[in-house]
Amino acid sequence: MAVHSEMTSLLTRLTSLLDDRVSTNANTREQHGRDEGFRPSQPPDVVVFPLSTEEVSAVAKVCADMAVPMIPYGVGTSLEGQVMAPNGGVCMDMSRMNEVLQVNPRDLDCVVQAGVTRRQLNTYLRDQGMFFPVDPGADATMGGMASTRASGTNAVRYGTMRENVLGLTVVLADGRVVTTGGRARKSSAGYDLTHLFVGSEGTLGIITELTVRLFGRLEAISAAVCSFSDLSAAVDAVIETIQLGIPVARIELLDEVQMDAVNRYSGLSYAVSPTLFLEFHGTRSAVAEQAELVGDIVNQHGGSNFQWARDEVDRNALWRARHDAAYACKALRVGCEIWPTDVCVPISQLAECIRQTRLDIVQSGLVAPIVGHVGDGNFHVVIVLDTNDPDEIRRANEFNERLIARALAVGGTSTGEHGIGLGKRKHLLREHGNAVELMAGIKQVLDPQNLMNPGKIFMRP
Numbered sequence: 001m002a003v004h005s006e007m008t009s010l011l012t013r014l015t016s017l018l019d020d021r022v023s024t025n026a027n028t029r030e031q032h033g034r035d036e037g038f039r040p041s042q043p044p045d046v047v048v049f050p051l052s053t054e055e056v057s058a059v060a061k062v063c064a065d066m067a068v069p070m071i072p073y074g075v076g077t078s079l080e081g082q083v084m085a086p087n088g089g090v091c092m093d094m095s096r097m098n099e100v101l102q103v104n105p106r107d108l109d110c111v112v113q114a115g116v117t118r119r120q121l122n123t124y125l126r127d128q129g130m131f132f133p134v135d136p137g138a139d140a141t142m143g144g145m146a147s148t149r150a151s152g153t154n155a156v157r158y159g160t161m162r163e164n165v166l167g168l169t170v171v172l173a174d175g176r177v178v179t180t181g182g183r184a185r186k187s188s189a190g191y192d193l194t195h196l197f198v199g200s201e202g203t204l205g206i207i208t209e210l211t212v213r214l215f216g217r218l219e220a221i222s223a224a225v226c227s228f229s230d231l232s233a234a235v236d237a238v239i240e241t242i243q244l245g246i247p248v249a250r251i252e253l254l255d256e257v258q259m260d261a262v263n264r265y266s267g268l269s270y271a272v273s274p275t276l277f278l279e280f281h282g283t284r285s286a287v288a289e290q291a292e293l294v295g296d297i298v299n300q301h302g303g304s305n306f307q308w309a310r311d312e313v314d315r316n317a318l319w320r321a322r323h324d325a326a327y328a329c330k331a332l333r334v335g336c337e338i339w340p341t342d343v344c345v346p347i348s349q350l351a352e353c354i355r356q357t358r359l360d361i362v363q364s365g366l367v368a369p370i371v372g373h374v375g376d377g378n379f380h381v382v383i384v385l386d387t388n389d390p391d392e393i394r395r396a397n398e399f400n401e402r403l404i405a406r407a408l409a410v411g412g413t414s415t416g417e418h419g420i421g422l423g424k425r426k427h428l429l430r431e432h433g434n435a436v437e438l439m440a441g442i443k444q445v446l447d448p449q450n451l452m453n454p455g456k457i458f459m460r461p
Contacts, residue, residue: 006066007045013062014048014090021049021096032071032091035078036138036326037423038337038385042084044071044091051096053169053177053208060206061175063090069454070173072202074115074144077136079340080421082148082201086455092206094143100124101209108214109166109183114143114207130214133158136417137323143207148419149199153322156242156375157249157281158215160417165198169209173447183211196442201419202453204446220284222291223250223309223318226298227271231255231358231370234274235351237301238374242347246293250279251375252322255358258329258369258382265328266321271305277322279315325371329382332367339383341400341423343407344416347377353406354379364399366392378416404430420457428457 014022023029024046033043045068050056063070069089076083085091097113100121104110105128112121119139121132134145136152144150146168151160158164167181181187181194197204228234231253238251253276254262260272276298280290295306309315321328330338345353354370361368361381372379381403383396404414404427414420414427429436440458443450 010062010066010068010090011046013066014046014059017058017062018048018050018055021051023047023049029091032073032076032083032093033085035076035081035083036338036340037079037081038339038387039081039084039422042081042086044085045088047073047091047093049093049096053171056092056171056206056208057175057177059090059092060171060173063451064174064449067449067451069451070206071453072143072147072206074141074147075117075139077138077140078144078148078421079418080415080423082419082421082453082456084422086422089451089454094141094206094208097208103128103130103214104183105130107183108216109211110214111209111211112142113209114141114146116142118142118145125214126217129217131217132164132212133215134161134164137326142210142212146198146207146210147200147202149417151373151376151378151417153250153252153279153319153373155373155378156251157247162195162198164213165194165210166213167211168194168197168207170197170205170207172205173449173452177208178205181211199419201421201456203443203457204452206452218281220287221249221279221281221312221315222287223277223279223315224291225270225275225277225305225307225309225318226303227259227273227275227305228301228303229273231274231354232351233301233303234276235354235374237276237298237303239347239350240297240301241294242375244293244297246290247282248278248290248294248375249281250277251373252277253354253370253372253374253379254322254325255370257367258325258371261328261332261369262321262325265331266324268321270307276303277318279319322371325369326382329369329384332369333384333386336384336386339385339396339400340380340418341383341403342372342378342380342416342418343403343412343414344376344378345407345410345412347374349410349412350374350377350379353410353412356406357381357403360399360402364395366396366399368399373416376416377412422456425457425459
């Protein structure tokens, strides 16, 4: 949109649709061109704030007519550059589409607009005895979580967005509106378009509404923290717990570097050693049984310093500290940025993969805590990076390459939940081979002008 006359025409048409909900303010554009990773902002030309599916469709028709890129935006908590606008264009900020449209307690499902956040939804549901389980840590929007196929701390028991989205309303590149799926828990009718759009990172269409599964609130919840002498022992305890089929709701691993950061940032005093955060859900008797079984496993693997958090205030403090882990990492080096990266491997390979990763970090001379949803084999490395040091950037890039190669070599994936975005495009081909050509063909059919979040997932600009 470098041509002034084209920009003027675009703004005129958008303003006629949305009035004052169109912005070219430099600060607004800058904010909407970055996420929580380390990459510099790549701002859009225009930011719009639609209120309905109809308005998103109308904006999409204008953009399609003028061949202008479209980038959906929730609250900017993505980590691989998904919301950046390398080709400029129109950023559609969905945050004002934040209504819970329908709740069906007897069927345990609800319909929400894409801008509803995870915490907002659970606050709305609390008095109705239900909750939505997917918890990526950040207070992300439901549309953004579906777009990146988010998961998080509860995934080991409740699954990811893939398992919890029943249906979608999506605006396509030409402005058409399609509805996928529905409220039935299963269907054999036609292609599974719902799960085509879940995880597509805004490259196939813009999600405007979601139908999601809910769960009844639990009779009992108990959380615990325990420390280990080394990482391998902690991971081995997790693997045995999963293999025995104990339905633990959350199992989070923090290495000693991450625990030191968490203690400093959150004012806690846990042992500075590899640590598991655990949570058990169910009836009182079931929670007690699960805790006893896991306690025995932890003891067999040398776990110690078991500390319980049974009441809601203590549990919230515990998980707040875990969710603030990225900010705690950033505080380790003043003036530095964080580069969060993640992989996921079969749990049988987890201990060795984490051991090799920790050794690689030390040999690379990087500050890079490890934290992970190890119950499903997913772990994160948060590189605390001096972006003004070219040698450190080089070492970080080389480390990330080895991390991904290590995961792929044992049957894992280059990203368990962060997505591809701009950051991991080149690794997609290594992981999926010729299937990437098929993905690109689907993209071409749905978005022949390459207007939907261009440059993301595929190396095509």
